[in-house]
Amino acid sequence: MDTSLAEEVQQTMATLAPNRFFFMSPYRSFTTSGCFARFDEPAVNGDSPDSPFQQKLAALFADAKAQGIKNPVMVGAIPFDPRQPSSLYIPESWQSFSRQEKQTSARRFTRSQSLNVVERQAIPEQTTFEQMVARAAALTATPQVDKVVLSRLIDITTDAAIDSGVLLERLIAQNPVSYNFHVPLADGGVLLGASPELLLRKDGERF
Incomplete structure (x- = not known):
């Protein structure tokens, strides 16, 4: 359902529920409501029309249309390892919204959440990561490597559940021109x- 930003979305986006999908970009921005059906088929070989991923995907879209969902979309996440289960679903409905209006409302957002860090673990630890950086820097000085991308995971446990809607607002305020999700x-x-x-x-037949 391609509509302008609904009043309900405009008023409650600051407290986006954990079960709602949100995507904001210069090309299209939309959020969803409800869940018609989940789809966990691994995406391995998903580029082939004959793959289980494509076949089951087509069947689920056909089912959604048969149940009265106009212009169904599939949203969610696919793991880096496509052999693992996907985390996708077809929402009951979706609504477009104005990226510019969302950027403005995020800047004016004042609600905060008080949290205390109970546990923090860096993976890999600082010393190991510094060694990785030093090795990568040395490699970039040789003809073997032109570019290196390094990252690490920081696993943080807080004393209360994090409000993902509040966190999203902060991310948008700090990164207004990013692809926010x-x-x-x-x-x-x-x-x-x-x-x-x-x-x-993808826009029509163009990628």
């Missing part, structure tokens, strides 16, 4: 972030 996962968790890059975009 909030993805509810099948296990009840949320994947959210602000990326400076969009790896792939």
Whole structure:
């Protein structure tokens, strides 16, 4: 359902529920409501029309249309290892919204959440990561390597559940021109972030 930003969305986006998908970009921005059906088929060989991923995906879209969902979309996340289960779903409905209006409301957002860090673990630890950085820097000085991308995971446990809607507002305020997303996962968790890059975009028959 391609509509303008609904009043309900405009008023409650600051407290986006954990079970709602959100995506904001210069090309299209939308959020969803409800869940018609989840889809956990691994995406391995998903580029082939004959793959189980594509076949089951087509069947689920056909089912959604048969149940009266106009213009169904599939949202969610696919793991880096495509052999693992996907975390995708078809929402009951979706609504477009104004990126510019969202950027403005995020800047004016004042609600905060008081949290205390109970446990913090860096993976890998600081010393190991510094060794990795030193090795990468040395390699870039040789003809073997032109570019190295390094990252590490920081696992943080807080004394209370994090309000993902509040965190999303902060991310948008700090990164207004990024590709901002909030993805509810099948296990009840949320994947959210602000990326400076969009790896792939399809418009009609063009990629």
